[in-house]
Amino acid sequence: MRIVRSIADLRVLLKTLRAKGKRIGFVPTMGYLHEGHGALVKQSAARCDATVVSIFVNPTQFGQGEDLSKYPRDLERDQGLCLDWGATVLFLPDASEIYPSGFQTFVEPGGLAEPLCGQYRPGHYRGVATVVAKLFNIVEPDLAFFGQKDFQQTLVVRRMVRDLNLPVDVVVVPTIREEDGLAMSSRNAYLSEEERGRALSISRGLLAAEVAFHAGERKVAHLLEIARAALTEPMKGVDQLQYLELVDAQTLDGHQGEVDRTVALCVAAYVGATRLIDNVILAPSHDEAVLNVTLSPGQA
């Protein structure tokens, strides 16, 4: 596995690989890797000839008062994991490499960036879209892999790829969970043991709604109520439910009445000082294929 810190060196290395006809996969991360990232890297390694993993804690996607400065880091461990998972190149730029003096051009996503996390993290998806566009232009991958845990992010990125005609296929990989159901996240490291127990109410609520959905429940209000009950259970629930919404899985429009298309049930909640997000996709059977579409440039 090659470790590269500069854009120029990475371009040279990748040019050589491309000249040999190698298919390049890319997994952008903020490090402090876990099995969720592992699923992305492994899928890339299986489908591509070379896999680039980037680790860059992107300052432009953090707001004032968010956890940029304390975001967890363990580069040595990350390197070992990337090697084990089959990465071929690890890209470790520093902030001045990505945002040199004079930087001023941003990618502005549209309506998909507004609801859900967009309401509570102004500028977050602008930062995400900008850094992902930059990394796509640096790596020029054939395929790029994102986790479904950051569901709104996957939609913003896919829309950006289509809107800006970026020549890359975006692949969304299902959320990886701990054995007890908690969605894997680097931010889980912030949780105390007591908080870790209550954080479980997030997946418990979502999975309970999913079970009800598969048993035939289609009323949006009922599905939300099932999830909310677990999330807000006294002593066992979260400290603050930031949002719990059932939205159209393609447009993120709030969905009312009965579920008649593929929807996403999305949560953001604080447990202690830690903000966690999670979601499940609920697909009426005739609509199940919708989310597994891989966007290709030809469709744009």
Added chain:
Amino acid sequence: MRIVRSIADLRVLLKTLRAKGKRIGFVPTMGYLHEGHGALVKQSAARCDATVVSIFVNPTQFGQGEDLSKYPRDLERDQGLCLDWGATVLFLPDASEIYPSGFQTFVEPGGLAEPLCGQYRPGHYRGVATVVAKLFNIVEPDLAFFGQKDFQQTLVVRRMVRDLNLPVDVVVVPTIREEDGLAMSSRNAYLSEEERGRALSISRGLLAAEVAFHAGERKVAHLLEIARAALTEPMKGVDQLQYLELVDAQTLDGHQGEVDRTVALCVAAYVGATRLIDNVILAPSHDEAVLNVTLSPGQA
């Protein structure tokens, strides 16, 4: 010369060329071509193995009340010119190909888009940056050619290329003028004969300032006064001088006192209902190389 209307067809064609190791040049235009475009296409043909010219009157760079609907068009003539100049591919997308339903992601340039035309055409450079980014991602050229006549545009595009790490070299080609000095522009077609005569005051003013500069004049106020005198001469000048500014040629910051670096003297003026722009670059000899730098991805 191949004529292509869809993004998918263009990608297939260019993939074939790239696989053969062909170096691809790109000249984005809004059509109604003139010798200014000709200089770009010819330079591309000389430096590249294949030259793509796009003709697309980009709606997102026109404001309310601007001349989108009446922008001049003559596709048949444009095709003949492109062939004569050495273009190999003519890309003619329609608006729904570039902005399909649901389009919502824009490229937002920063401070370089704010002064000069940016003050009078809100959103203009956002539209320019967005469509140029899209076209770059569609064509994936090695080199892209822009005319110096749209000086601020060349800075916004170069900054975008650097900031978003687009893998393309931007080449800026000097302004081509009519024999009497008028900068070539598709919008010159709007001018009546009488207006055409007065439009000459723009280049006359700029060139008079340039002559004074080369004769040793360095006072910004004097240089501006020389240009202004021609531009506002009764009966012979423009109808409305929108701006006349002397700015740092790299930052577009207004320049005061004495010229001690490469600057641009920039004009926007109405002659009748037609808005025209023009500029000259004034470079103290030790600084002359600044503008001829071609940005390469490695420098980004």
